[in-house]
Structure formats: C-alpha cells, structure tokens
Amino acid sequence: MIEVHDLHKHFGGARAVDGATLSIAPGSITGLIGPNGAGKTTLFNVIAGLLPPTSGQVTLAGEDITGLAPHELFGKGLLRTFQIAHEFRSMTVRENLMMVPDGQSGESLWNACFRRKAIRDEERALVAKADEVLEFLTIDHLADEKAGNLSGGQKKLLELGRTMMVDARIVFLDEVGAGVNRTLLNTIADAILRLNRERGYTFVVIEHDMDFIGRLCDPVICMAEGRVLAQGTLAEIKADDRVIEAYLGTGLKNAPHVPGSGQGLGAADVGGASSGGASP
Ligand SMILES: Nc1ncnc2c1ncn2[C@@H]1O[C@H](COP(=O)(O)OP(=O)(O)OP(=O)(O)O)[C@@H](O)[C@H]1O
Ligand SMILES: [Mg+2]
Numbered sequence: 001m002i003e004v005h006d007l008h009k010h011f012g013g014a015r016a017v018d019g020a021t022l023s024i025a026p027g028s029i030t031g032l033i034g035p036n037g038a039g040k041t042t043l044f045n046v047i048a049g050l051l052p053p054t055s056g057q058v059t060l061a062g063e064d065i066t067g068l069a070p071h072e073l074f075g076k077g078l079l080r081t082f083q084i085a086h087e088f089r090s091m092t093v094r095e096n097l098m099m100v101p102d103g104q105s106g107e108s109l110w111n112a113c114f115r116r117k118a119i120r121d122e123e124r125a126l127v128a129k130a131d132e133v134l135e136f137l138t139i140d141h142l143a144d145e146k147a148g149n150l151s152g153g154q155k156k157l158l159e160l161g162r163t164m165m166v167d168a169r170i171v172f173l174d175e176v177g178a179g180v181n182r183t184l185l186n187t188i189a190d191a192i193l194r195l196n197r198e199r200g201y202t203f204v205v206i207e208h209d210m211d212f213i214g215r216l217c218d219p220v221i222c223m224a225e226g227r228v229l230a231q232g233t234l235a236e237i238k239a240d241d242r243v244i245e246a247y248l249g250t251g252l253k254n255a256p257h258v259p260g261s262g263q264g265l266g267a268a269d270v271g272g273a274s275s276g277g278a279s280p
Contacts, residue, residue, distance in 0.1 A: 001026040001170055001202050002047065007056030008226075009039075009046050016042040018226030020056075024170070029196050029203040031217030031234070033210075035247050039226040040206045044172050048080040049073050060170070077169030081159040081176065089148030093139070093158055096147050097130035098123075100165035126165075133164045137191055153184025160191055163201075170202040171195075177209045189215055210234065222246070 002024040009017040017039045024030050032040050045051040047058050049070040058066045060078060073079075088096050134140040137157045142150065147158060156176050163171045173192075177185050189212060195201040207213050213220060214234045222230045222237050224246035230237055237243055 008054040031213040031220035034223035038223040080172035094143045153180035
C-alpha cells in the first residue's frame with residue numbers, strides 16, 4: 001500500500017531519515033520500533049506531508065504522493081492522528097469529531113453557524129456519525145464532555161475516533177500508548193484490531209511498549225540512525241543481533257529485549273503493572 005524508497009530528511013547536518021526504504025502491506029498492522037532518535041517520527045511526518053523530504057519517494061497504492069500536503073493525503077485516505085489542539089479542548093468530544101470531515105480544521109463549524117439552514121441535514125448526519133464512532137470506541141458516555149477534561153487515554157481514543165469520521169485507508173499512529181493506563185491501552189488495542197479486521201484499515205504504529213507491539217503488529221520494522229535495520233515478526237526482531245546492538249548503543253533505553261538483563265518487555269509501561277502480554 002505504501003512504498004518508501006531511499007527517503008532522506010536532513011536537518012542541516014543531522015540526517016534524521018537517511019535512506020529509509022520499506023513497504024507497508026495493505027491490510028497489515030505494521031509496527032515501527034527503534035531507539036530514541038532513530039527517525040521514526042520524522043519518517044511519519046515526511047510520509048504524512050508535514051515535512052518535505054530532502055530526497056526519495058513515497059507511493060500510495062502505486063501513486064506518487066511524495067511531498068503532497070496533509071489535506072491532499074487526507075483526501076486519499078492517508079491519516080495520521082494529532083493531539084487535540086488547544087483551541088478544541090473547550091469543545092465537547094462529539095463536536096471534536098464533527099470537525100473532522102472537512103479536513104481536520106476548525107472552519108467547518110464556523111461555516112455551519114452562518115449557513116445554518118443549508119447544512120442542517122448534513123449536520124444531523126455528522127452527529128449520527130460521531131455518535132456511532134463514540135459507541136464503537138466505547139466512550140459514548142463522554143459525548144458531551146469537554147475534550148480538555150478527558151484523561152490521556154481517553155484523548156488518544158478521541159484522536160483515533162477522528163480517523164473514523166472519514167474513509168481512512170491507512171492510519172499512522174505515533175506512540176498512541178504513551179502515558180496511557182493498561183485498561184485504556186487495551187481498549188485502544190481492541191479498537192485498532194477491530195478497525196483493521198472489520199473496516200480494512202491499514203495501520204502503521206510507532207510504539208515503545210513491546211507488549212502493545214507484540215499484540216497488534218506483524219510485521220515489525222526496526223529503524224536505527226534513519227534507516228531500516230530489520231523487518232520480521234517481533235520474535236525475529238528481538239533475536240536480531242543488529243537490533244540488540246542498536247538498542248545497546250542508546251544505553252538500553254526502551255530496548256525490546258536485552259539478553260540476561262531482565263529488561264525489555266514492558267520497559268516503557270506506564271501507569272500500572274504489566275499484564276504480561278495480553279493476547280487477543
Ligand atoms: N526539526 C528538527 N530539527 C533538527 N533535528 C531534528 C528535528 N526533528 C528531529 N530531529 C532529529 O532527528 C533525529 C530523529 O528524530 P525523531 O524524532 O524522528 O526520532 P524518533 O525515532 O521518533 O525518536 P523517539 O523514539 O525518541 O520519539 C533526532 O536526532 C532528532 O534530534
Ligand atoms: Mg518519535
């Protein structure tokens with residue numbers, strides 16, 4: 001579905017992405033791991049049109065999408081989640097979802113105020129769609145809550161919910177589990193699996209929590225120093241000497257597995273005891 005060919009993104013002398021080549025299969029939930037500073041977020045930002053690449057090519061289903069703007073990619077069903085912007089926090093959860101179909105901007109609601117009659121039906125459909133999304137994510141009880149009052153995990157669910165307001169084909173999630181408690185993390189994982197199985201979403205997931213990666217992702221791609229180091233199942237990745245070495249170079253932080261250290265699985269867990277690999 002996505003092909004990235006010899007992609008570079010340099011910031012002055014810093015080669016954040018330095019010749020990354022990878023492909024994302026349609027219908028997959030692909031994990032993207034790697035030590036801090038490996039270039040994962042930068043890669044996402046280039047693919048999603050937030051940063052122009054220094055060189056290289058990205059295609060979506062065979063079409064060259066290199067350097068397209070986020071709203072153009074949005075129209076093609078390529079989405080990445082965003083934190084709820086400051087100005088949206090005083091709006092309700094339902095209103096946040098209703099913003100999405102015009103391209104994740106705040107303008108649609110303002111237009112709605114001025115062209116009330118003309119779009120009343122459209123708005124009704126949006127409310128119904130938003131409520132359906134909230135039910136799917138099991139947060140329908142939060143519909144009228146201000147987005148700013150949500151917990152970290154609930155905000156992540158709302159961010160995921162925004163991708164469901166349009167016909168997404170491929171969704172990029174950057175550390176969706178960071179700072180989220182175990183229970184909500186499981187809810188997020190369930191939602192990702194259901195969206196993948198029932199609605200055919202393809203996902204690319206950056207995450208340091210290896211329980212989460214192991215439960216959701218196949219294949220897993222490991223990046224280091226701006227390039228793809230290895231690809232395979234999580235078990236294969238964990239056993240790969242190059243991967244172990246890449247994590248060793250960063251002082252073991254977030255390592256998926258370090259022989260004999262007892263560190264690794266769940267090292268990035270936040271907010272509760274590890275459930276020890278919750279299988280579906
Ligand atoms: N806007 C920028 N200007 C200069 N350097 C940058 C910029 N963005 C990222 N970098 C550098 O590029 C490298 C890759 O950063 P990136 O955020 O993509 O890594 P990452 O794999 O997402 O790391 P983490 O796991 O910590 O989120 C880092 O060395 C970072 O300091
Ligand atoms: Mg990052």
